[in-house]
Amino acid sequence: MSVRFEDVVEGDDLPAQELFLARDQVRAYARATDMYFPRFTDDEGARREGLPGMIAPGNMSLGLLAGLVEAWAGPGALCRLGTTFRGLVLPDRTIRLRGTVTEKDEARRTIEVDVWLESDEGERLVLGTATARLD
Amino acid sequence: MPLDLDPATLGEEFDRAVYGPVTADELVAFARALGAPSCYTEPGPDLVAHPTFCVSYRGHKFFPDNLPPSLRSRMSFDAGKDVELGAPIRPGDTVTVVSTLHDVYEKTGRSGTMVFVVVRFTLTNQRGERVATVDNRLMYRGER
Numbered sequence: 001m002s003v004r005f006e007d008v009v010e011g012d013d014l015p016a017q018e019l020f021l022a023r024d025q026v027r028a029y030a031r032a033t034d035m036y037f038p039r040f041t042d043d044e045g046a047r048r049e050g051l052p053g054m055i056a057p058g059n060m061s062l063g064l065l066a067g068l069v070e071a072w073a074g075p076g077a078l079c080r081l082g083t084t085f086r087g088l089v090l091p092d093r094t095i096r097l098r099g100t101v102t103e104k105d106e107a108r109r110t111i112e113v114d115v116w117l118e119s120d121e122g123e124r125l126v127l128g129t130a131t132a133r134l135d
Numbered sequence: 136m137p138l139d140l141d142p143a144t145l146g147e148e149f150d151r152a153v154y155g156p157v158t159a160d161e162l163v164a165f166a167r168a169l170g171a172p173s174c175y176t177e178p179g180p181d182l183v184a185h186p187t188f189c190v191s192y193r194g195h196k197f198f199p200d201n202l203p204p205s206l207r208s209r210m211s212f213d214a215g216k217d218v219e220l221g222a223p224i225r226p227g228d229t230v231t232v233v234s235t236l237h238d239v240y241e242k243t244g245r246s247g248t249m250v251f252v253v254v255r256f257t258l259t260n261q262r263g264e265r266v267a268t269v270d271n272r273l274m275y276r277g278e279r
Contacts, residue, residue: 078186
């Protein structure tokens with residue numbers, strides 16, 4: 001059940017999502033996007049590139065944050081999503097996806113939200129803003 | 136304009152790539168890897184691409200040939216993406232990706248001066264509808 005425009009209040013939190021980011025999920029994303037590179041698929045290959053181990057592609061974080069917004073606003077509601085990749089997202093760890101409503105545009109019936117992906121320790125690794133159109 | 140970049144370079148098309156026809160299988164594989172809901176993972180007449188499927192298109196070359204040599208030789212980092220969504224991608228679609236150098240700017244932070252290069256992908260489908268505009272922000276650290 002998607003949220004209705006009338007029911008949204010600035011400052012509302014989106015329902016947070018917590019997930020264990022499995023290595024195989026990251027590899028599946030890398031395979032599906034034709035980015036099956038060592039940095040996204042195996043620790044040794046990633047270390048040869050100076051990374052601490054395999055990492056999730058930035059685009060995967062973008063996709064997970066899009067999912068956070070649409071789980072709340074409904075499929076097809078997302079109009080815009082901008083992200084800044086600040087830290088490495090490592091698999092085999094729990095991550096949280098969170099968001100907060102920052103603005104309602106009554107004329108356009110759109111909602112602006114701040115979104116972020118954080119580590120289990122609460123470090124914000126990916127920051128973003130999104131626009132969703134609601135019924 | 137940092138790096139003595141010719142302003143005429145901005146907005147100039149440097150690559151054009153055509154992808155497709157899009158298959159249901161590739162849309163489903165992408166969406167499943169993100170744990171997306173059934174509207175993005177169940178093959179059928181209503182299947183559309185996950186909204187961020189559009190960022191999986193990267194064109195034939197990522198940078199224009201006339202990017203300043205001081206940047207071409209250095210490693211860049213993916214600093215972020217800005218995606219404006221248009222018509223959804225559906226199975227059978229053909230997607231054209233036009234690449235332009237959108238912006239180049241410098242920022243100084245605690246770790247020194249950084250140069251940001253923004254490469255814009257404009258995606259359209261076979262009906263001429265805008266599918267998405269994707270701004271890819273690449274960051275270069277340190278000295279020029």
